Amino acid sequence: MRVLIVGGSGFLGNELVRQSAAEGHVVAATCLTRPGTxxxxxxxxxxxxxxxxxxxxxxxxxxxxxVNAAFRQSDWVTTAVGAAHVAIATAGKGGRRGGCTGDARCAGVREIAATRISRPPAAGTTPSRQTSEEFGLMR
Structure with missing residues (x-):
């Protein structure tokens, strides 16, 4: 599977990159200034x-x-508008996308299943909560 991790050089993104590559996926990851390791x-x-x-x-x-893991706490445009750009571009190409939310960053996650795919939010839930549940962060 071809996996793109947006924000792959960050804390969460780096772990997603590591696990995706370890699973044998073809992985590309983005960075703003410095590539990951x-x-x-x-x-x-x-x-x-x-x-x-x-x-x-x-x-x-x-x-x-x-998977969008791009995040900059002090920059709403990166965190919110950038996420919209990623979602729109992915949908326009017919791809599937997963989201990584602030919930994931705050949960002290050590293991994230990088191959989980997001689906449209179920009635009565939010995309953030749904994504957290998919990644095993909320029950």
Whole structure:
């Protein structure tokens, strides 16, 4: 499976990259300034605030799955608008996407199943809660 981890050089993204590569997936991961350290990964520079760049990168890599772990606490545009850019670009290419939320970052997660895929939120739940449940962070 071709997996794209957006924000792959961050704390959570790095673990997702590591586990995806260990499972034998073809992995590309993005970084804003410095690539991560995982071997066997195609490290790509990306500013998620640039919608055209996000669309181009997702189109060029053609992932089966996109997981967005990009996060910058002090930058709403990166965290929220960037996430929208990733979701829109993924949907436009017919891909599947998973989301990593603040819930995951705050839970002290050590093991995350990188191959979990997000689905539309069930009635009465939020995307954040649903994603947390999929990754085993909430019960």
């Amino acid at each position: 995982a071997a066997g990964v195609d490290w790509l520079r990306l500013d998620v605030r640039d919608r055209a760049a996000v669309v181009d990168l997702i189109g060029a890599f053609s992932p089966d799955v996109v």
